[in-house]
Amino acid sequence: AQRVTQPEKLLSVFKGAPVELKCNYSYSGSPELFWYVQYSRQRLQLLLRHISRESIKGFTADLNKGETSFHLKKPFAQEEDSAMYYCALAKAQKLVFGQGTRLTINP
Amino acid sequence: GAGVSQSPSNKVTEKGKDVELRCDPISGHTALYWYRQSLGQGLEFLIYFQGNSAPDKSGLPSDRFSAERTGGSVSTLTIQRTQQEDSAVYLCASSPRGLAGVYYNEQFFGPGTRLTVL
Numbered sequence: 001a002q003r004v005t006q007p008e009k010l011l012s013v014f015k016g017a018p019v020e021l022k023c024n025y026s027y028s029g030s031p032e033l034f035w036y037v038q039y040s041r042q043r044l045q046l047l048l049r050h051i052s053r054e055s056i057k058g059f060t061a062d063l064n065k066g067e068t069s070f071h072l073k074k075p076f077a078q079e080e081d082s083a084m085y086y087c088a089l090a091k092a093q094k095l096v097f098g099q100g101t102r103l104t105i106n107p
Numbered sequence: 108g109a110g111v112s113q114s115p116s117n118k119v120t121e122k123g124k125d126v127e128l129r130c131d132p133i134s135g136h137t138a139l140y141w142y143r144q145s146l147g148q149g150l151e152f153l154i155y156f157q158g159n160s161a162p163d164k165s166g167l168p169s170d171r172f173s174a175e176r177t178g179g180s181v182s183t184l185t186i187q188r189t190q191q192e193d194s195a196v197y198l199c200a201s202s203p204r205g206l207a208g209v210y211y212n213e214q215f216f217g218p219g220t221r222l223t224v225l
Contacts, residue, residue: 043110044150044198044216086150093163094140095214097150 002027002091006098013077014106021072021101023061023087032090033070035061036097039083047072047085057081077105109133111217113199119223120189128184128220132201139182140202140214141166141174145195153197156182189224196221 003026013019025031035047048056050063050070061072070087082105088095112131120126132139141153152166156176167173171189176182186193200214 043218044200046213049213088150093138093155093157094152094166095142095150096152097142099147099149 002089002096004087004089004096004098006085006087006101008101009099010102010104012104012106015079016076019072019074019077019081019103019105021085021087021103023070023072023098025068025070025087025089027068027089027091031063031065031070033061033063034088034090034095035059035070035072036086036088037083038086044086079105079107081105111199111201111215113197113217113220115220116218117221117223119225121225122191123188125185125187126189126222128186128197128222130182130184130199130201130217132180132182132199133215134180136201136203136215137179138202138212138214139176140200141182141184142198142200143195144198144219148195150198153184186222189222191224194222194224 005024007022033050036044037047038044059072059074061070063070084100084102086100087098114129137158139156143151143153154161154167154174155163158179159176171187174184196219198219199217202212202214
């Protein structure tokens with residue numbers, strides 16, 4: 001079955017430190033993966049998708065098919081990065097989400 | 108332009124009552140999705156519409172849940188005989204089309220309806 005796992009419910013790092021939010025998936029075909037973010041009192045919004053291979057707000061994510069991972073990384077965390085992050089897999093006509101990781105950046 | 112809107116923003120109801128949740132997608136978006144965001148459960152897919160038809164209802168948790176879409180626009184999610192476990196935030200999303208070539212269009216989410224069943 002298609003599944004997305006985010007092993008960390010909570011992650012706390014200091015401002016300026018590197019950040020890595022983990023995401024692992026199981027999928028029998030060629031996966032299309034996304035990271036969505038929800039800032040406090042805002043809507044869920046797309047952060048980045050693997051096919052774009054771009055950096056958004058300093059974040060990058062590389063699809064590793066061998067490890068079935070799509071970890072989200074940023075070299076230097078900023079306070080405004082504090083939010084809820086969801087990894088998602090496109091399956092048929094819907095998104096399968098992980099449980100989410102709440103990232104807190106401490107000053 | 109206007110984004111996806113949902114109403115009401117909050118709904119408190121008594122166990123056993125029926126509720127209707129509304130979603131207004133972005134104009135011109137043919138694909139519409141309902142998800143449920145529960146504490147500890149993450150985001151669960153409920154149902155997908157392409158136009159007015161729902162080719163995928165696989166996420167609806169029971170026959171108490173139903174949804175319809177009219178005019179290729181507004182959608183209503185109805186929960187009959189609500190139970191306490193139905194308490195959650197119900198999110199609606201729309202996209203220009205479910206599948207564009209081999210890649211997916213971005214889904215744009217509404218603010219959600221927080222449902223509390225007492």
